[in-house]
Amino acid sequence: MNREDLVLLRRARDQMDRRLLRGPQRREGLRHAGISPADRTALGDLLAKGLLGRLNLSTADVDAVFDHVQATGAEVVQEPMDQAYGVRDCAFRDPAGNLIWINQPRR
Secondary structure (H helix, E strand, C coil): CCHHHHHHHHHHHHHHHHHHHHCCCCCHHHHCCCCCHHHHHHHHHHHHHCCCCEEEEECCCHHHHHHHHHHCCCEEEEEEEECCCCEEEEEEECCCCCEEEEEEECC
């Protein structure tokens, strides 16, 4: 893993965070699930080391996030698709080997 890959992943994650904060369903429980800044930093460190294994994120527009993350050159594991259990999701593997699932509730 090189530093540039990590920077791209963090930028994509931060952009998703900003979109979630601006989104119409802005509720405290969805933003960061009550995670403190120190815990967020610790999770970021684990993510950078590939120790999380799997990370699930939620967004209001999974297709737009997919296009953005794919444009950074991330490894696509699954393109966006509707699931029987009520979400539309996609998946990437980050440079550290973490599997990152991004989903959006279907309406």
